[in-house]
Every structure is written in structure tokens, then in C-alpha cells.
Amino acid sequence: MPNNDTTPPGQTHWTIDARYPDPAVKALDPRFAKYRLPLASVERLFTGTRWGEGPVYFGDGRFLLWSDIPNNRIMRWDEETGAVSIFRKPSNNANGNTRDRQGRLVTCEHLTRRVTRTEYDGAITVICDRYNDKRLNSPNDVVVKSDGSIWFTDPQFGILSYYEGEIAEAELPMNVYRVDGKTGAVTVVADDIIAPNGLAFSPGEKKLYIVESRSEPRRILAYDVIGSGDKIANRKIFIDSGPHGTPDGFRCDVDGNLWCGWGMTAELDGVRIFAPDGTPIGHIALPERCANLCFGGRHRNRLFMAASHSLYSLYVNTQGVAGG
Numbered sequence: 001m002p003n004n005d006t007t008p009p010g011q012t013h014w015t016i017d018a019r020y021p022d023p024a025v026k027a028l029d030p031r032f033a034k035y036r037l038p039l040a041s042v043e044r045l046f047t048g049t050r051w052g053e054g055p056v057y058f059g060d061g062r063f064l065l066w067s068d069i070p071n072n073r074i075m076r077w078d079e080e081t082g083a084v085s086i087f088r089k090p091s092n093n094a095n096g097n098t099r100d101r102q103g104r105l106v107t108c109e110h111l112t113r114r115v116t117r118t119e120y121d122g123a124i125t126v127i128c129d130r131y132n133d134k135r136l137n138s139p140n141d142v143v144v145k146s147d148g149s150i151w152f153t154d155p156q157f158g159i160l161s162y163y164e165g166e167i168a169e170a171e172l173p174m175n176v177y178r179v180d181g182k183t184g185a186v187t188v189v190a191d192d193i194i195a196p197n198g199l200a201f202s203p204g205e206k207k208l209y210i211v212e213s214r215s216e217p218r219r220i221l222a223y224d225v226i227g228s229g230d231k232i233a234n235r236k237i238f239i240d241s242g243p244h245g246t247p248d249g250f251r252c253d254v255d256g257n258l259w260c261g262w263g264m265t266a267e268l269d270g271v272r273i274f275a276p277d278g279t280p281i282g283h284i285a286l287p288e289r290c291a292n293l294c295f296g297g298r299h300r301n302r303l304f305m306a307a308s309h310s311l312y313s314l315y316v317n318t319q320g321v322a323g324g
Contacts (some may be wrong), residue, residue, distance in 0.1 A: 014287045014310075017040050020050040025314065031275055032282035035257070038061065038313040042284060045077055045304075046084045051164070052306035053249070054141070056097040056105070057296025064296060066306045067094045069110065070163045077311060079297075082294075093158060093165045096141035096198075096249070096292070100181075101148055108139035108167035110158025115139045115150065115179070128179050130151075131186055134171040138164075141198045141249055141292070145205060146323060147229060148181025151189070153196035153210065168236065176210060178230060189232050193221065198249035198292065200278075201225070203256050203321050207234050211248065217241045220250075220258070220274075239278050249292025253318040257281070259303060263289030271305055286312060295320020 017024060022041040027033060027152060049068040057064050058159040067086055074094050076087035088094070093110035100106050105118040105126065113136045114129035127150055137157025143151050155174045158165030166185075172213075174206040176190035176199065190196065195214035201207070204226055212219045223232035241247055246267040250260040254274035262283075263269035269289045273282035288308040296302050298317040305312040 014044060016043055021029040022314075027281070027284045027287065028283060029272065029275070029279055029281035031279075032273065035253075035273070035282065035316055035318050037315055037317050042286070042314050045082065045311045045313055046075070046308040049075065049306075049309055049311075051291070051308060052311060053095050053291045054097040054108070055094065055292060055294045055296075055304045055306045055311070056099060057294055057304060058099070058103075058297065060103065064294075064304055064311075065097055066304075066311060067091065067097060067107075069093050069095055072111075074107075075311075081266070095139070095158070095164075097151070098142050098144055100144045100150070100324075101146065105144055106144060106150060108142050108152060109253060110138040113138055113158070113165075113168075115142060128186055131172055131175070131177065131188070137170050137174060140196070143199055143201060144161050144181075144323065145162065145201060145229065149230065150179040150181065151208070152177055152179075152200060153199055157195075158262075169197065178319075187230070189230075190235075192235070198261070200251050200258070201321070202252055203254055205229065209238060209250070209252075209258060211250070213246075213248070214282060217286055219241065220245050220247050220260070227307065239274060244280075245272060247272075247291075248290070251294055252321045253295070253316075254321060255318060257318070259293060259295075261290040261292050261305070267306075271303070284314060293302075 003227045021038040050070040053067045055066040064077045074087045074091045092112045096108040115127040117125045137156045140153045159168040175188045197211040197213035199210045222238035224234040245262040248261040248266045258265035258274040262272040270286040271284040290307045
């Protein structure tokens with residue numbers, strides 16, 4: 001199994017920067033100063049994936065899972081020992097992962113075109129694989145709201161090639177869905193997004209942010225959560241990335257800042273941080289594009305970043321939203 005010291009073909013060698021503060025953690029706005037720890041550095045925990053995605057932290061086991069989509073596996077990193085192993089293979093080309101409010105793993109699967117839950121005994125329960133008797137496209141990213149409902153995006157990426165799934169005809173539009181945590185009823189909450197991708201709730205769950213990943217330029221949209229918390233409305237363009245990167249997956253911290261996987265050029269690869277008003281306030285530079293991230297550690301103050309070939313981490317002076 002590859003370890004921290006290996007470097008994938010075509011990628012330049014990378015080592016931790018010995019200097020404090022780490023020059024890879026850059027302030028773009030004075031508001032970022034409070035979130036930057038002067039004695040914390042970006043760490044590479046593992047390298048050797050083909051396309052890393054969907055990290056999720058398990059505090060009760062002190063480990064992290066993340067997907068390696070083309071290699072058809074979910075990886076496991078142990079916090080105590082640093083050991084990396086295969087958690088599940090085949091994974092059905094798993095992409096996004098999260099935990100439900102009972103601590104169970106919830107996963108988006110490209111190959112089987114479904115969202116599943118891994119039970120405590122390891123059994124797999126299908127949460128959703130169809131809508132109106134038609135197959136989903138390829139569920140991409142998922143979050144679980146405090147009421148137990150499961151929200152996920154369903155673009156077509158996994159049915160466009162044999163690299164991240166299998167080629168197939170789309171049977172449904174690229175929607176965003178909500179599955180009721182009690183009844184299992186499935187509803188469409190958004191049907192007007194060009195290839196919905198990453199999604200996250202704000203602190204307090206008053207807003208839902210969704211990446212529109214095939215608009216030109218890419219955008220992060222913001223919606224108000226309305227009714228009894230089961231619908232969204234009042235679509236707004238929260239961030240227009242312009243020529244400045246490609247948002248993918250993201251999570252909110254307790255102050256409402258968005259920590260976004262970013263990249264596509266050497267200058268932009270990494271994580272871009274946005275204030276609640278949409279202003280970019282910070283950037284964490286990585287040597288490769290970051291697809292998705294999560295907060296973990298005992299106090300949810302360690303940012304884990306799943307990049308193209310590698311898994312990185314950085315301690316920060318904030319906490320991720322609980323359940324995110």
C-alpha cells in the first residue's frame with residue numbers, strides 16, 4: 001500500500017513545509033486571521049488514489065473514510081497509527097460520504113446509481129435508487145439534516161464513461177433530492193441546476209448551498225430552507241467563480257464560512273474559504289486539485305482534504321458544523 005513518502009506518476013514531490021506559519025495557508029482578507037493557526041502546517045497523510053473524494057470522519061473510531069472512485073474502493077485512514085487500508089472494495093464507484101444522525105455511513109454510489117446506508121453490522125440498506133420508478137443518474141454528494149432527512153445531488157458524471165461508473169442513458173433530469181428520514185418518501189427539492197454537485201447546510205440549517213458544476217463559470221447557489229425544513233426557495237448566486245477556480249465539495253464552519261474544494265490550475269489548487277457574505281477570505285494551497293473535504297478530530301477543528309491523488313489535513317482555529 002502506498003504511504004506518505006510515495007509520489008504518484010506525473011506529480012511533483014511534496015513535503016511538509018518546515019516553516020511556521022505555513023506559507024501554503026494564505027489570508028485573502030483580514031477576517032481570515034482568526035482561523036489560521038500560526039503553528040499548524042498542511043500535512044499529506046496519504047498518496048496513491050486516482051481521484052479522491054467524499055471524506056467523512058468517525059470520531060468514535062478515530063478514523064477517516066474517503067472514496068477513490070476510479071479504483072472502485074473506499075479507503076480508511078487511522079488517526080492513531082496513520083495506517084491506510086481498504087475499507088470496502090468493490091465500492092460500486094462510491095463518491096460522496098457522510099454520517100447520519102445515528103452515526104451510520106451514508107454513501108453515494110455511481111455504479112449502482114443509488115444512495116446507501118451501512119448498518120452497524122455491515123449490512124447495506126438502499127436509501128434511494130429510483131424516483132417515479134426511474135433509475136437515478138449517479139448520486140454524487142450527500143448531507144443528512146438534523147431531522148434525519150437525507151439530501152443528495154444526482155448529476156450524470158458516473159454514467160458518462162467507464163472510468164467512474166458505466167455508460168448508460170439518463171432516465172431522469174439532474175435533480176437534488178430529499179429522502180424523509182422516517183417515511184423514506186423521496187421528493188425533488190431542486191430541478192433547475194446544471195449538474196448539481198457538492199451541497200451543505202449553513203449553521204442552523206436556514207440555508208442550503210449547492211454547487212452548479214456545469215454552468216460557465218461554475219457557481220455556488222444559495223437557497224433559503226422554508227416550510228417545515230423540507231423545501232428550499234429563493235435561489236441566489238452566492239459565488240460566481242469566474243476564472244478563479246472550480247468549486248466541488250465543501251463544508252461550513254460554525255461561523256458560517258464555506259471551506260470549498262478548489263482548483264484546476266497550479267495557482268488555484270487547494271481549498272478556498274468564503275465568508276458568509278461570499279467574500280473569499282483565505283486559501284490553502286495544495287499541489288493538486290481538492291475535490292472535497294470535511295472537518296474532524298476530537299473538536300472538529302482538523303480539516304481533511306481529499307485531493308486528486310492524496311489526502312491532506314490542516315488544524316484550523318474553528319470547528320466544522322456538527323453533523324456536516
